[in-house]
Amino acid sequence: MTGLVVGPILVPLLGAALAMALGRSRPAQRVVSLVALATSVVLSALLLVRVDDGGIVAVRAGGWPAPIGITLVADRLAAIMLVLATTMLLAVVVYAIGQGGAERDHVGFHTVYLILAAGVAGAFLTGDLFNLFVAFEVMLMASYVLLTLGGRPDQVRSGMTYVVISLLASALFLVALAFVYAATGTLSLADLSTKVAELPAGVRSGLALLLIVVFGIKSAIFPLFFWLPDSYPTAPSPVTAVFAGLLTKVGVYALIRTQTLLFPADTQPGALLLAVASLTMVVGVLGAISQHDVKRILSFHIVSQIGYMVMGLGLFTVAGLAGAVLYIVHHIVVKTSLFLVAGLIEARSGTAELDRLSGLARVEPLLAALFLLPALSLAGIPPFSGFVAKLALLDAGVGAEAWAVVAASLAVSLLTLYSMTKIWANAFWGPPREPESSVVAVGADRRLMAGATAGLVALSLGIAVASGPLYDLAERAATDLVDRRPYIEAVLEP
Amino acid sequence: MRYRRSVIFDATVTLVFDGALVLSAYLLFAGHNQPGGGFVGGLVAAGAIALHYVAGGGDQVRSLLGVQPWTLLSIGLALAVGTAVVPVLFGANPLDQEAYQVELLVLGKAKATTALVFDAGVYLVVVGLMLMILEGLGLASDEPLDDGEVER
Amino acid sequence: MNLLLVVTAAFLCACGTYLVLSRHLSRVIIGIGLLGHGVNVLLVLSGGDGGRPAFVGGDGGPVADPLPQALVLTAIVITFGVIAFLLALAYRSWRVTGNDEVEDDVEDRRIAREAHQGEPEAST
């Protein structure tokens, strides 16, 4: 039981140490990486089953009871996120091995990648606000390194933006921690949820907003998202895929966790979050349709879709949160696979700029299918996963009579569809064109890359098929979030 | 590159270096009861290495410990993570500590805890990081370029 | 908690902010450093007004809250690692561009130019 909870953090860390010790033996590093991540996937899946059946599992690090020590808490939401994250990490590392490039050129790739995995898992599992900060730092430091691997001029430039903005977020997080501890004398989330309620209302909402800003930077909501589209597209495509699928969602997870757990209903800034959600989805999609590069279009869509997740949170209802959870599940898989497709496009054509692409559908029909399915899903076309997720949010929004955000979400769907057709019409339709140059490292295995991508696309189709049970699961997770008591009791029980 | 050095200067550096290493070891072991700990210990050792670099230039540091910074980092990380993993394997909580009475020949009885192993990991990582910084920003940047970039 | 240290922390944060809003990465890094110091003062303050070092077995009396100290220690070390990384980034920036200035995003500028001058390409 304990192993299931700590495994997804510790196994990748051990793997990281081992991969580093194995230094220059690339095959050995690969084996370590694959084994560690596959183990994490299995452990996370078992954990999800266990948590869904038997309730929340809390593990005390060092045996110290909450609120003294750090408690790792696996509830349904955390377990769901963990399963998705580890699966994405595994799929993408397979892709990265196929692609070569960053994976092959840098001794530290696997180590840093595994550290990233551990950081993400830690962020999902921790039940302590400061430990969440540390987990974020682990994840972020690894992401800085992955983003700048190679040190190309554009990477350095975008790396600066990314690192500096992330550091500001970290500094703000520390400010929030200082304030939290000053006001409550505790750091355990469960303990905080009882203590925050005793604070004066103004202080409480100040804290709520500060935390929204802190995690809003990470999750790229309006008006804090600008850094994302500038920095993501420059990384090697597997790295971008992981970032796109996971990192912002860790921010969203933290938003959901803190806003639902720490604050009583009268402090929850629902109206504000709904306004932010609308602006995020609209401004994000407007950015997307202005772009000329596949990766940049997709990056702006990340922003736009964060808006949908925040919409679910902003409703602060079981239906809304269930919709948000379902949306996250769908989004992580689809977004990751789309960025992997972007990488395949680059590998085939030497570029991801729309003006320099044409006719891929005829020369690479499989690639066209691999793009079309997740793209339609992203645009919320039935019967793909994006439709069910969007429908859940729409339904929740109508149920809460939040008309503005409902209207925005529908309008944004159309613009999303438009920008997907922009990629399709420019890159896939038209007369085929000779590849400009190959960005694929020598010895790259395109079949492995396509295989990993196809696996994720299949997974997204599976999500669509299993939407019914998944919605039930999301609803149970949302019920726990709204109720709060199970979490608090699981952590604080003697 | 070779600097002209005086024997006295070298001797001083060596002396300080040795002293700092001893101090860092003391800080590591004393940390649980006195000010100190793995961090401070590691930082002091790292400072000593940095001093050696400043005094002696790049070549000295490269072979100073006869060990790659990679190795230090990986061993350090493995030690720290190991203290978290091992208790779990025995069905306890991660990072559970055990205390042992240890007979030390000179210092008498002491209580050693598994926290020391953890702290040693921290120590190694800090030292390894400093070595890496010196290797990277100090040494590597003195080497010639080969990728066609213009040296500025 | 006292006004002197609160103001000091606020001042450090303000100075850090001012430097962070610069275009030179080295200034930004120094700004991050100052911000970090300011935040650490805040963290230490969050444990109250301080006091005797937190060692068990001394002569009673109030001890400083040890938990914020531990947090600050963690923060200090993390900041050190991050600043070292940023410096490496500044070094790389100098290698590839000859300075450490944070340039504007090329593609963003292009989109902005199009928006202000030319017609965006309609459809497909």
Place this chain on the structure above:
Amino acid sequence: MLFGLIALHAAAGLVVLVGARRLGRWGFVVGGTAPLAAALVALASAGAVLDGRSTTQRAGWVPQLGLTLDLRLDAFALLMVALVSGIGTLVFAYAWHYFAGSAYAGRAAGLLTLFAGSMLGVVLADNLLVLYGFWELTSITSYLLIGLHDDDRDARDGALHALLVTGLGGLAMLGGFVLLGHAAGTLQLSALLADPPSGGVVPVALVLVLLGAFTKSAQYPFHSWLPRAMVAPTPISAYLHSAAMVKAGVYLVARFAPAFADVGPWRPLVVGVGLVTMVAGGLRALRPFDLKQLLAFGTISQLGFLVVLFGLGRPEATAAACALLLAHALFKAALFMVVGIVDHAAHTRDLRRLPLLGAGWRATRAVALVSAASMAAIPPLAGFVAKEKAYAALVHGDATDRAILAVLVVGSMLTVAYSARFAAALWRPDLLVVPSEPRTTLDAGPRHGILAPALVLASATALLGLWPATWSRLVDGAANSLDPAAHAHLELWHGFNATLALSAITLAGGALIFALRRPVSALQARLAPRRSGVDAYDASVRGVLRGAGWVTSVVQSGSLPVYAGIILATAALAPLLAMVSGAWWPGWPDAIGRAGQIPAAGMLVAGATAATVATRRFAAALLLGVVGYGMALLFVVQGAPDLALTQFAVETLSVVVFLLVLRRLPDRFERESQPLLGRAARLAVSALVGVWVAVGAIAFSGARTAAPVSEEMVARSLPEGYGENVVNVILVDIRGLDTMGEITVLVAAGIGIAALARAGRPPRPRPERRSIREHREEVGA
């Protein structure tokens, strides 16, 4: 069984797509089995269904959201299946000939099969969300079909136009469906219609749903995508744009009207839009020289007619509309097929260049004539029977009805006129225009067998007109399933009555318009609006793009200082405002805690000020070091020796690292280029952050009520943590997880630093292994 049919379409479509290259036009044979099967199943179950025993099937999907896969085959659905699958089968047969030798045959066959399946789903769906789902799939497949010749820019643009307009309507419709679902408590179509909700949001929901129907059925002002979609190969036009997809909107109006026609905006909106569409489309059909354009506008006009009839929500009108629906599909599909055949042989559809069709074309011209005559409602054809019913439905009504009828008659006159124009193009093109360009020459007669499907359709048109009893039962059942009060008794001859008179007037008026075609077209040319629907669409797309570009250029400045400024300002302002509005203040704290804090604070403030204004990099770095040592001093004062030690060591190392890097960079800071964020803004943000930090620190500390958890830590440090130094016990034991994360950060940082430092350098040789002693011996110490 119903699921099986849709699954069969999906499977056949995917198989054909996967094997597109190998199958070629044989894809139409493989794919065509699916609509054929559907048509046969419909035929087999027709008896039971028309007796009122509808077939239903259901499966769960996400029942929590009301998303259950309900399918239902009632009599109206049967009529639609007859169009979708029956005519669909004929279109597949036609396409098999049409695409001979085309490289696109396989792809077209696969997509067409998928489209047929989606369309079948639309008419069978008994759940609003399922209906929406298939609806969007028809949009997507038609996007891919219109853009089939993807090298052609017009094809891509036309496809996008259709997708965006129908997609817009589709999303509005989805919103409407969800609203209706909430109002009614069910998303099941049959349950909703049986017990329609009212009041509240229902009128809004209906307008949204109608938006979907109007865009899909190319009603004004959304019509312009349909003529543009005519770039698609003709079989696709024949199927999508006459028989199937454009009928989806009409289908929706038909389903909803009996239940909702009396709700506020419904009738004025639907009838108004339909009438405008009918007349405007008819007028436009008099102008184009391209035969497909002519048919496209004719289709728009007829769709308007259908929307009016169904939209009225009255039994007689509904019955008439059912008849017209079928009649229209028969003649319009046949006409499209004929155009395709002619186009293939003559390589033009421009009636100014169309050659005279000779002897080999007798059958083709006959098909065209019969179908065009049916379109013009000339007896004794199906179109006539249907139109008689329509007139009869309104002729005995009130003033409004008669006004509507008058407009319908005018629209029908236009229909007669453009039908004549079409027929003349094939029989006597010289009647229409003096050829401005040389007529093309014909390759040969129509390809063998290609006419057969059109011939079947034309025969049906004639047959149904002559023996209305053959389809009376189908139409009657369909109308009846929509509205229990609706009965269609179709007859060719009703005797001499007002309806017949109106028909005669219609024909006469139409003939007159055709006779006066020259002055009419001159008048039209003068009155024609300068901006076409396509222009309006292009302008709105451009407008959205320009707006998007503007918004993006504003928010996405690409400048790090601007981003950081906005983020920090938000971070300070938002919580500050929240706290101010909370109006809670704990009072000011003491000025000073202990004397030792003063020198430490002085060192910090002085160092920070100097570092901020420093103009040299080295100086700034060293001043940062001063601040760091000041921090160490402060930690000593505050009772934190571990911190002081650590801070001292870290600061020393930091300075070393700074110097390592800064030795490369120029000593002085250069002037900053492009100061997007001016000094004043920087100062303002800094001040804001400072104020926020100070206010927050005081307020939050003042709010503390409970004792901190650290008291427990102090108490348990020795007995449970085995250490006297509580800070160290926290670090390695109580919060060991933090420390583990922290060293992980350092490991990652080390790797990153090494990677950045070594980027673009040759791999480093492994250092020799030497012991410290060896090393020292060499150094000579």
